Amino acid sequence: MFVSVAGSAARVPTRWRKEVERILITDDAIAQRIREMSREIARDFKGREMVVVSLLNGTVMFLADLIRNLSLPLRLDFIGVSSYGAGTESGDLVFTKELRLDVRGRDVLLVDDILDTGKTLFRVLAKLKALKPRRIKTCVLLNKAARRVEKVEADYVGFEIPDFFVIGYGLDFAERYRNLPFVGVLHSHVYKQVAAKPASARKPAASPRS
Numbered sequence: 001m002f003v004s005v006a007g008s009a010a011r012v013p014t015r016w017r018k019e020v021e022r023i024l025i026t027d028d029a030i031a032q033r034i035r036e037m038s039r040e041i042a043r044d045f046k047g048r049e050m051v052v053v054s055l056l057n058g059t060v061m062f063l064a065d066l067i068r069n070l071s072l073p074l075r076l077d078f079i080g081v082s083s084y085g086a087g088t089e090s091g092d093l094v095f096t097k098e099l100r101l102d103v104r105g106r107d108v109l110l111v112d113d114i115l116d117t118g119k120t121l122f123r124v125l126a127k128l129k130a131l132k133p134r135r136i137k138t139c140v141l142l143n144k145a146a147r148r149v150e151k152v153e154a155d156y157v158g159f160e161i162p163d164f165f166v167i168g169y170g171l172d173f174a175e176r177y178r179n180l181p182f183v184g185v186l187h188s189h190v191y192k193q194v195a196a197k198p199a200s201a202r203k204p205a206a207s208p209r210s
């Protein structure tokens with residue numbers, strides 16, 4: 001499903017208007033698309049107990065809504081991974097939590113919030129494949145194909161989005177805005193302000209995805 005450059009006509013709540021330029025995907029549109037994706041996933045995984053592996057921290061909202069729509073037997077685990085970069089590009093990947101469940105011979109659904117350069121999914125997929133699961137399917141809420149660096153695609157994609165700096169519904173900028181119920185476009189003055197500060201004054205996770 002492609003999201004238009006103009007985004008939705010919904011108005012940004014007053015509280016967020018200084019920081020959020022516009023709503024790209026409303027909470028209703030997200031909920032509807034997740035129901036569709038869940039049906040597709042349930043069809044593909046029918047008859048198998050799946051292991052859902054979700055990447056921290058950005059998947060918090062997407063994962064919760066996705067799995068409550070999946071009426072299949074499943075086990076859930078997390079991998080902590082973060083791109084700690086200063087400036088405006090993703091930096092090196094740091095693993096902050098390792099998988100605990102044994103996925104050997106299992107059907108794995110790998111969940112991430114956004115597929116951007118593909119560096120995260122590429123690295124995590126390599127790590128998971130080494131654990132010899134029966135199969136791995138990948139599922140992302142957002143796909144920003146224009147930014148791809150690694151050769152990787154997701155099996156289930158919620159929305160194809162243009163190259164905007166998106167926040168909300170789990171996605172952050174410098175750990176903020178994850179609690180917004182919609183996916184919005186961050187005003188450029190917000191991330192330019194942070195990027196302009198000396199590196200020592202920035203939080204490590206302040207790594208805009210565009």
Ligand code: PRP
Nearest residue numbers: 056057058082083115116117118119120
């Ligand atoms: C974000 C996002 C994806 C990754 C996508 O994670 O959650 O995992 O970037 O970018 P890529 O395709 O360019 O690798 P981030 O490192 O910002 O951590 P977070 O999930 O804690 O926000």
